[in-house]
Amino acid sequence: MSISAQILEIVPKNIIRAAASIKLLVLDVDGVLTDGRLYFGEEGETLKAFNIQDGLGIKMLQSADIHVGVITGRTSRPLENRVEELAISFTVQGQADKFPALEEKRLQYALELSExxxxxxxxPDIKCIQKVGFGICVANSHIALAQLADWQTDKTGGFGAVREVADLILAAQGKLDKILSDYSL
Ligand SMILES: [Mg+2]
Incomplete structure (x- = not known):
């Protein structure tokens, strides 16, 4: 059985349908791209750790013409460096209310919420999760999100949750096995 088939076998059909429509994946940062911990250096600078497997998942989505963007409540230099490295489509920082920023990007990319x-x-992510076509939360989300989201990852934030979502979206769109075959002998 292919990797795609293995992933899709355990996911409900309505979730596969939602994932199959996605043209833009928007990520929160703290607790999603990171484990949510902030390290404070001697000079007061903030350091964050990003997951390398999440990074490849983002690259895989981009190679399949799926945009990846970031909307975060905080503002940080380490994030700017990481999104530049990953060539992420857009980064909106310092958004206490994230939905207006999401709506602005939706219009800019001429997409439906279902996409x-x-x-x-x-x-702070609840409104976006409720409004979009595929609202997802990480394994260690606050319980309020777990009840509202369409789907919850098995992996926690900063430890592969983004990669898990990337694999699911690509599998649902029939694009994962081709990408994986490029890596195998
Ligand atoms: Mg967060």
Whole structure:
């Protein structure tokens, strides 16, 4: 059985349909692209750790013509460096209310809400998760999100949750096995 078939076998049909429509995946940062911990250096600078497997998942989505964007409540330099490295389509920082920023990007990309996925971990992400076609939360999300989201990852934020979503979206769109075959002998 192919990797795609293995992934899709355990996912409900309505979730596969939602994932199959996604043209833009929007990610929260703290607790999603990171494990949510902030390290404070001696000079007061903030450091964050990003997951390398999530990074490849983002690259895989981009190679399949699926946009990936970031909307976060905080503002940070480490994030700017990481999104530049990954050539992420857009980064909106310092958004206490994330939905207006999501709506602005939706219009800019001329997409329907049903074509957007959002992955979050905490209360500021609820509105986006409820509005988009594929609302997802990480395994260690606040319980309020777990009840509202269409789907919850098995992996936690900063430990492969983004990669898990990337694999699911690509599998649902029939694009994963081709990408994986490029890596195998
Ligand atoms: Mg968060």
């Amino acid at each position: 957007i996925g959002f992955l979050g971990d905490d209360l």
